[in-house]
Amino acid sequence: MAMEWNRLLNPGRLCRPEYGEKPGRPAYLQDYDRILFSEPFRRLAQKTQVHPLHNHDHVHHRMIHSMETASVGRSLGAGVGAALAERGSLAADQVARLAGHVEAACLVHDIGNPPFGHSGEDSIGDWFAAQFRSGRGIAAEVPPHLRAEFEHFEGNAQGFRIVGRLEYAQQQGGLRLSYATLGAFMKYPCTRLVRDEAVGAGKAPYVGLKKFGVFQSDAALFEETAEALGLPAEPGGWRRRHPLAFLVEAADDICYRILDIEDAASMGDLDRAEVAGALEAIVGKPNEDRGLPMRDRIGLLRAFAIGQSIDAAVTAFLENYDAIMMGEFNNGLMEVSSKAQAFARLKELSEQRIFVARRKTELEITGRQVLHAVLDHFHGLYGDLAACGWDVEELKARHGYWAKLIRAVDLDLRGVEDAYTAMHALADFVSGMTDRYALKVRDMVAGSVSR
Numbered sequence: 001m002a003m004e005w006n007r008l009l010n011p012g013r014l015c016r017p018e019y020g021e022k023p024g025r026p027a028y029l030q031d032y033d034r035i036l037f038s039e040p041f042r043r044l045a046q047k048t049q050v051h052p053l054h055n056h057d058h059v060h061h062r063m064i065h066s067m068e069t070a071s072v073g074r075s076l077g078a079g080v081g082a083a084l085a086e087r088g089s090l091a092a093d094q095v096a097r098l099a100g101h102v103e104a105a106c107l108v109h110d111i112g113n114p115p116f117g118h119s120g121e122d123s124i125g126d127w128f129a130a131q132f133r134s135g136r137g138i139a140a141e142v143p144p145h146l147r148a149e150f151e152h153f154e155g156n157a158q159g160f161r162i163v164g165r166l167e168y169a170q171q172q173g174g175l176r177l178s179y180a181t182l183g184a185f186m187k188y189p190c191t192r193l194v195r196d197e198a199v200g201a202g203k204a205p206y207v208g209l210k211k212f213g214v215f216q217s218d219a220a221l222f223e224e225t226a227e228a229l230g231l232p233a234e235p236g237g238w239r240r241r242h243p244l245a246f247l248v249e250a251a252d253d254i255c256y257r258i259l260d261i262e263d264a265a266s267m268g269d270l271d272r273a274e275v276a277g278a279l280e281a282i283v284g285k286p287n288e289d290r291g292l293p294m295r296d297r298i299g300l301l302r303a304f305a306i307g308q309s310i311d312a313a314v315t316a317f318l319e320n321y322d323a324i325m326m327g328e329f330n331n332g333l334m335e336v337s338s339k340a341q342a343f344a345r346l347k348e349l350s351e352q353r354i355f356v357a358r359r360k361t362e363l364e365i366t367g368r369q370v371l372h373a374v375l376d377h378f379h380g381l382y383g384d385l386a387a388c389g390w391d392v393e394e395l396k397a398r399h400g401y402w403a404k405l406i407r408a409v410d411l412d413l414r415g416v417e418d419a420y421t422a423m424h425a426l427a428d429f430v431s432g433m434t435d436r437y438a439l440k441v442r443d444m445v446a447g448s449v450s451r
């Protein structure tokens with residue numbers, strides 16, 4: 001059965017389904033503001049998008065990327081909404097809602113990203129995997145069936161944990177975003193356990209199963225969301241994606257594919273003429289040289305390229321509308337759009353020239369050592385907390401040094417009551433750090449004088 005917009009745009013809030021909207025303040029606006037003013041969002045300004053610890057002020061960090069993605073997402077939502085309203089598939093007063101929920105979900109889409117970008121995700125996962133293999137420390141007491149969600153640390157699942165649990169004083173439902181925004185945010189509507197059972201050792205049979213978006217501890221919060229939205233449930237316990245998740249994904253793809261190559265020119269990894277060429281391939285024609293300096297030409301080309309990519313994504317959504325609403329669409333919108341080839345070329349450029357560039361590679365190695373040093377050090381604290389029967393006051397009374405460390409970093413130990421919750425708290429702390437703060441904490445625990 002096809003999904004229905006009345007349920008998909010449900011403005012009810014996680015753990016507060018009955019929470020009403022105030023006149024003039026629809027749920028998506030309130031979501032946007034809650035996200036924007038949250039501390040994890042603020043920290044995105046000091047988190048790696050592609051280039052760790054750069055000192056070039058035009059290069060993207062996760063916050064500006066999130067805001068650009070929100071801007072593109074709003075255009076995608078407005079374009080799709082208007083076309084659906086014209087066809088009679090969406091009520092006219094739902095067009096702004098559709099665009100607003102996409103915009104809010106785009107704003108929050110990277111909130112769970114750790115320091116040092118994708119490489120930071122791998123570093124955290126590798127640390128947990130090594131810990132489980134060694135059989136040492138409190139990490140080794142995490143039940144085996146729950147280990148994969150640490151070994152393959154996922155910023156997407158961490159994001160759902162932040163907005164659904166951690167923010168706003170760890171109240172039930174966290175930021176209590178609307179179901180519609182949470183659904184649009186959820187690219188991977190499954191836990192790791194469910195995903196592994198559905199996928200096995202082979203290739204993911206569904207686009208929403210490529211990774212996972214929910215930790216086991218948050219499964220009930222996700223179920224509540226999925227039920228409220230009417231996302232089709234599969235026998236293995238996973239769900240089909242919310243249709244708007246495809247728009248959030250397309251907005252993300254458009255932004256990072258295009259802006260990553262522009263940043264690469266700023267960082268010296270690509271030549272400006274190569275960047276102009278790749279953008280011209282999206283626009284479909286060479287840009288007239290009007291005597292403009294190359295930087296301005298690239299600026300103009302970027303604007304045209306983003307505009308045309310938005311149109312292509314809207315068309316792709318409308319062309320695949322029935323499959324999307326049935327939960328059967330199994331691809332990315334940009335991959336099936338008229339810009340697919342030009343985007344494949346951008347992907348190739350990124351993988352061959354940007355992600356493997358020397359400076360980035362060296363700093364990713366540094367980042368890994370930094371994260372591992374911090375994880376090693378704090379792991380001991382959780383071990384001693386276990387020995388104190390998970391009583392934080394007892395830990396502080398028995399171990400003056402840990403009391404000092406808790407004070408120094410304002411460590412949040414609420415809800416820690418066994419090895420599983422302890423290791424999530426450790427992952428919360430480390431993944432929540434900015435690149436800069438990770439260096440500072442590493443220096444502190446290593447006894448280096450802070451820079």
Ligand SMILES: Nc1ccn([C@H]2C[C@H](O)[C@@H](COP(=O)(O)OP(=O)(O)OP(=O)(O)O)O2)c(=O)n1
Pocket residue numbers: 049050051117118119156187211252256260355
């Ligand atoms: N080895 C890599 C791989 C990716 N990136 C950068 C490129 C993009 O700017 C950004 C993409 O990150 P996302 O978290 O948006 O990732 P995806 O869309 O690939 O994955 P997900 O499905 O987890 O959102 O990371 C990088 O710097 N180095």
